[in-house]
Amino acid sequence: MKDAKNVTITDSEWMVMKVIWTMGHATSRELIDAMNELEGWSASTTKTLLHRLIQKQAVAQHGGSRPFTYKPVVGEKESMAVAADDLFDHMCAMRAGSTIAGVIQSRELSRADIANLQAILAEKAKTAPEEVQCNCLPGDQTC
Amino acid sequence: MKDAKNVTITDSEWMVMKVIWTMGHATSRELIDAMNELEGWSASTTKTLLHRLIQKQAVAQHGGSRPFTYKPVVGEKESMAVAADDLFDHMCAMRAGSTIAGVIQSRELSRADIANLQAILAEKAKTAPEEVQCNCLPGDQTC
DNA sequence: TTATTGTGACTACAATTGTAAACTAATAAA
DNA sequence: TTTATTAGTTTACAATTGTAGTCACAATAA
Known part of the structure; x- marks a missing residue:
């Protein structure tokens, strides 16, 4: 599945994006709790996915000091459109x-x-x- | 991406399915040639994918003797529908x-x-x- | 100011995927 | 009927993904 920058976002990463998009921005604590509730993931898992999303520049870290805030870099709407086009290109x-x-x-x-x-x-x-x-x-x- | 049996069909496998669906049925030679022309794959690659598709029961081998014929087990239309639903479930x-x-x-x-x-x-x-x-x-x- | 804890970075590891070589068995050519 | 060729099966291996533990550092409490 591709995001708005045409980088591949995996299924697990996509679930995290979904939450970040919905919340607009979130701290890692909020994300960890949400993913734990939604998917039963351990804190580590969410952290890893968050990191990968940062590397892929789908999410950015904001606020210079420690409880950082994470915000989507790629928009939900565009990413949906790209993912959908990606699917239709396969058929x-x-x-x-x-x-x-x-x-x-x-x-x-x-x-x-x-x-x-x-x-x-x-x-x-x-x-x-x-x-x-x-x-x-x-x-x-x-x- | 899921197929009609809700088995995960990877991107590469999907490309093979697309050709098999289009042709209705095909020999491995036809598939190898088509995939080579379409994607530049080596014969081995196509053979591997074909095998994985057989294992996943997305394709079946027909005709008792050697140049076997391969046919889709899952329909194109249903698989498309499942894949599309799968995508929309993620948003x-x-x-x-x-x-x-x-x-x-x-x-x-x-x-x-x-x-x-x-x-x-x-x-x-x-x-x-x-x-x-x-x-x-x-x-x-x-x- | 040190001990504690919350948060972020780094490491780990098995399963899956993309890609293909090597090997084996069946058919066709000589 | 031996040989060459084609088709099918096994094995391989690096990259990615899902899942998570551990280490290091910053913020806070004692």
Whole structure:
């Protein structure tokens, strides 16, 4: 899974990011407690993940003195977008439509979300091609 | 990334699956050639991945005699759906809408895809909640 | 001002993944 | 029917990931 800087964020790291994004900023104590409650992780585990996230520049340490504050460097929205694009890049272009359909069906969406999607689709419909080409194989084969 | 059986399929393995899905079935020679052309992999690499996919029961060996044929055991569509759900499970429920919006914007969709999505959304709009709750943290905090 | 404790840095280690060589068994060519 | 070739199986090995212990240093309490 990639983040907004296109660095790979692992599953475990992603869980930490999720919490940091939600809280906006957090101390290691808060993170350790949250991860312990959410996942049952030991303090060490959270510390390690936090460090790796700092190395990957997904999180930054703030406040010069000791109980540091950690804040996300990469935004949640952008990271989600990158991760989603990353996933869709792994599948045949022809399948994108039905996969999106599945996601929409299985997720809870607010009225505003739905209205937004409808607007985007209406716009997109204007220039949509009749068919999407398969892009899985070299040469001219199709799914 | 998970497949339809909820087994983890790694990135490299996924690339092999993509080709097998597209071709419907393939011999190892075809796969080796395709992966070499697509990714520059050595024959050994493709063989290894193919084996791991067999072990994970994502692919099965067919035809009793030697140039075996390999076929997908898990379907492309279901695997896509599982992988997508897996991704969305990793993000805050509140962000699903805007992430889907981003995906729709960045992907090519056919007229039929769009019409299908519109129908699904229209249906979903009937019972959509005003707001989606954040599900990232324990307790009653929200994003 | 020393002892204690909370926080951050460094080290560890098994499992998984990406990548591929080496070996073995089956088929095709000579 | 021996040999060459192709296909399939085992083994290898470094990098990454999940999970966590230990060490060092700063803040606080005694």
